[in-house]
Amino acid sequence: MINKYPLWKNLLILAVLIIGAVYALPNLYGEDQAIQISGSKGITLESEDYQKIEGVIANDCPDCVVERNAGQALIRFKDNDLRLRMKEKLVGELGDNYIVALNLAAATPDWLKAIGAKPLKLGLDLRGGLHFLMEVDMDEAIKKIVTQSIQDFRTELREEKIRLSGIRSVGQDIVITFRDEDARSKALRLLSGKHPDLVFTEDDSSSSFEIKAVMKPEKIKEVKTYAVEQNINIIRNRVNELGVAEPLVQRQGADRIIVELPGVEDSARAKEILGATATLEFRLVDQAADIQSAASGVVSSNDEVLTDRNGRPVVVTKHVILTGDHIIDAKSGMDENGRPEVNISLDSKGGNTMSNFTKDHIGQPMATNFIEYKVVDDQNAGDSAVKFRKVEQIINVATIQARLGNKFRITGLDSPTEAHNLALLLRAGALIAPIQIVEERNIGPSLGKQNIDNGMRAMMYGLIVLGIFMIVYYRAFGIIANLALIFNMVLLVGVMSMIPGATMTLPGIAGIVLTIGMAVDANVLIYERIREEIRNNRGVQQAINLGYERAFVTIMDSNITSILVALILFAVGTGAVKGFALVLMIGLVCSMFTAVTCCRAIVNLIWGGREVKKLAI
Incomplete structure (x- = not known):
C-alpha cells in the first residue's frame, strides 16, 4: 500500500525527534554566575583544599555549595554582588597557591547531565569573554638555543681533549677561541660533523685562532616555528586551569598567538596565568x-x-x-x-x-x-x-x-x-x-546577550514570515511544513549540543537562518510536484507518492552540492567561517530528514490509506 510507513519506521522517526529534543533541552536552563577555583601550576585540588574553601565561604554564604569537578571547585551564586565579594575574600584567604576566577556555569539539571546532555557552547561574540593577542619573544628563543649550543660545544671538545681559550656568543653567532691552529682544525672537523644545522668558518680577522658558528636560515625558521607551536600547547594547558569549556588558541602570523576565553570575566587573573x-x-x-x-x-x-x-x-x-x-x-x-x-x-x-x-x-x-x-x-x-x-x-x-x-x-x-x-x-x-x-x-556579557537577542529575533521573524506564507499558499500542507521547520531547529540545536568541539557563534546563527530558508525549499519542491501530478489527473494517493519520489532526486542533488561547498569552507576556513560551515552542514542534513522523512510520515498518517477526493494544498 502506497503512502503508508511500517510501524517500526514511524517509531524510529519519533525516537530521533525525541533524542534531538532531549539533547536540545539543556539550552533552556541558561547559566549561573560562578567562581572557579583550581590549583596553580596545574596542581589538582585535594580533600583538604575543598574543606579550606568551604571554611572561607561558610560565614558569608552558608547556602553556597562547593561542587567538586576534576580537581577543581565551582561555587554558584544568584547575586553578582555577593559573587564579587566572595571572590575578593577567597583570593585574600587562599593565597597564590590557588587560582580564583569569575566564570559562568551551566544550570543543567542532574538527570540531563547523567545522560551527557549539555547546553550548546557559545563563542566569544555571543557569550562574552576575553580576547588576547600574544607575541612570542623570538630573540629569547634563539638565545636559549645559542646558550645550549655553547654548553654542547664545551662538553664535546672536552671529551675529545681539545683545549679552547674561550667561547662567547655574539648576537645569534658563537665565537670559539683556541690557542693554536692545530686545536682549531681538530675542533672544526669535530663540530662540523656533529652540528649540520650550523655553519662553521675559520675567523682570521683577529690575532687569535677563532671559529665562528652561524645558524642556517632553515634552522632559525625551525626554532621560531617550534617556539610558537610549543607555546600554544602550554597555553592550552594553562587555559584549562581557568575552567574554560571551549577556548580558542591558535597561531596568527609568524610569532603571535590568539587566545579567546568565552565566559571568563576576570581579566587580571587570566593575564597572570597566560603571561x-x-x-x-x-x-x-x-x-x-x-x-x-x-x-x-x-x-x-x-x-x-x-x-x-x-x-x-x-x-x-x-x-x-x-x-x-x-x-x-x-x-x-x-x-x-x-x-x-x-x-x-x-x-x-x-x-x-x-x-x-x-x-x-x-x-x-x-x-x-x-x-x-x-x-x-x-x-x-x-x-x-x-x-x-x-x-x-x-x-x-x-x-x-x-x-x-x-x-x-x-x-x-x-x-x-x-x-x-x-x-x-x-x-x-x-x-x-x-x-x-x-x-x-574584553567583550562584556551584555554585548553577547544583545547579539543573541538580535540573532534570535532574526530567526523568529523569518519563521513567522515563512509560516504565514506556507499556511496561506499550501494550507494544511503548509502547517506540516511549519512543523518540519520546528523539528529542524530542535534537531539542529540538539546535534550541535552533542558535538564536543562545536561552538555557536554569530556567523553560526546566520547559518541557521540560511538553513531555515533552504529547508522550506525542499517542501516547496515536493508540494509543487504534488500539485503538478494532480493537474495531470493523477489520483490523490498516487500524486502524493509521485510528488515525494520525483522531488527527492532534485532535493538530494541541491543539498549535496551545498554540503560539499560547506565542507570545503570548513576544511580551509578558520574561526567564524568554520562555525558558519559546520552549522550549515548540520542544518542541511537535518532539513533533508525533517522536510522529506518527517513530513512524509505525517502526511501518511493523515491521508495515507484513505480515500481522499481533494487535497488541501
Whole structure:
C-alpha cells in the first residue's frame, strides 16, 4: 500500500525527534554566575583544599555549595554582588597557591547531565569573554638555543681533549677561541660533523685562532616555528586551569598567538596565568658548600643560591644539566618499596646528555629548578615597553642512584600527592620563550546577550514570515511544513549540543537562518510536484507518492552540492567561517530528514490509506 510507513519506521522517526529534543533541552536552563577555583601550576585540588574553601565561604554564604569537578571547585551564586565579594575574600584567604576566577556555569539539571546532555557552547561574540593577542619573544628563543649550543660545544671538545681559550656568543653567532691552529682544525672537523644545522668558518680577522658558528636560515625558521607551536600547547594547558569549556588558541602570523576565553570575566587573573613563562632545569647540588655562608650571599663563582618551596636555601652549580625542553612524558607512581616516585621520559638528545652527565655523578643530589618569567610593565618607558621578571624555585632534590638515560625516576618525595603534582608540572613542558600580551579586548556579557537577542529575533521573524506564507499558499500542507521547520531547529540545536568541539557563534546563527530558508525549499519542491501530478489527473494517493519520489532526486542533488561547498569552507576556513560551515552542514542534513522523512510520515498518517477526493494544498 502506497503512502503508508511500517510501524517500526514511524517509531524510529519519533525516537530521533525525541533524542534531538532531549539533547536540545539543556539550552533552556541558561547559566549561573560562578567562581572557579583550581590549583596553580596545574596542581589538582585535594580533600583538604575543598574543606579550606568551604571554611572561607561558610560565614558569608552558608547556602553556597562547593561542587567538586576534576580537581577543581565551582561555587554558584544568584547575586553578582555577593559573587564579587566572595571572590575578593577567597583570593585574600587562599593565597597564590590557588587560582580564583569569575566564570559562568551551566544550570543543567542532574538527570540531563547523567545522560551527557549539555547546553550548546557559545563563542566569544555571543557569550562574552576575553580576547588576547600574544607575541612570542623570538630573540629569547634563539638565545636559549645559542646558550645550549655553547654548553654542547664545551662538553664535546672536552671529551675529545681539545683545549679552547674561550667561547662567547655574539648576537645569534658563537665565537670559539683556541690557542693554536692545530686545536682549531681538530675542533672544526669535530663540530662540523656533529652540528649540520650550523655553519662553521675559520675567523682570521683577529690575532687569535677563532671559529665562528652561524645558524642556517632553515634552522632559525625551525626554532621560531617550534617556539610558537610549543607555546600554544602550554597555553592550552594553562587555559584549562581557568575552567574554560571551549577556548580558542591558535597561531596568527609568524610569532603571535590568539587566545579567546568565552565566559571568563576576570581579566587580571587570566593575564597572570597566560603571561607567566615557565621552564625547568636540572642542576647538580653542591654538597660541599656552606649553607649558612650561602644564605648570606657568600658562594663560589661556579655556584648559585636558590630557594626551595619552604624558603630554604639550596646551593646549586651554575651549569645546567638539562632543561625541560627535552621532557616528553612524566608519570607519577610508587616504587618497589611503596614510596612515591615520578617516572621521566626524555627525547633522544636529552637522554644522551643525561646519560653522559650522571655516569660521573652517581650518589650526588640533583635539583629540579622551576623558572617563571613574569611580565612586568615598565611604567617609566611607556605602555609598549615590556620586561620579564625571572622567578626561580627548587621544587625537588633527588639523589642520582645510577647512570640515567632517556628514562629515569625522581624519588625522595613526601607523598603521592606531591609526586602527582610534580608529574603535572613536568608534563606541562616548558615554554621556549617568554610571551607578552600585546592586545587585550574584553567583550562584556551584555554585548553577547544583545547579539543573541538580535540573532534570535532574526530567526523568529523569518519563521513567522515563512509560516504565514506556507499556511496561506499550501494550507494544511503548509502547517506540516511549519512543523518540519520546528523539528529542524530542535534537531539542529540538539546535534550541535552533542558535538564536543562545536561552538555557536554569530556567523553560526546566520547559518541557521540560511538553513531555515533552504529547508522550506525542499517542501516547496515536493508540494509543487504534488500539485503538478494532480493537474495531470493523477489520483490523490498516487500524486502524493509521485510528488515525494520525483522531488527527492532534485532535493538530494541541491543539498549535496551545498554540503560539499560547506565542507570545503570548513576544511580551509578558520574561526567564524568554520562555525558558519559546520552549522550549515548540520542544518542541511537535518532539513533533508525533517522536510522529506518527517513530513512524509505525517502526511501518511493523515491521508495515507484513505480515500481522499481533494487535497488541501
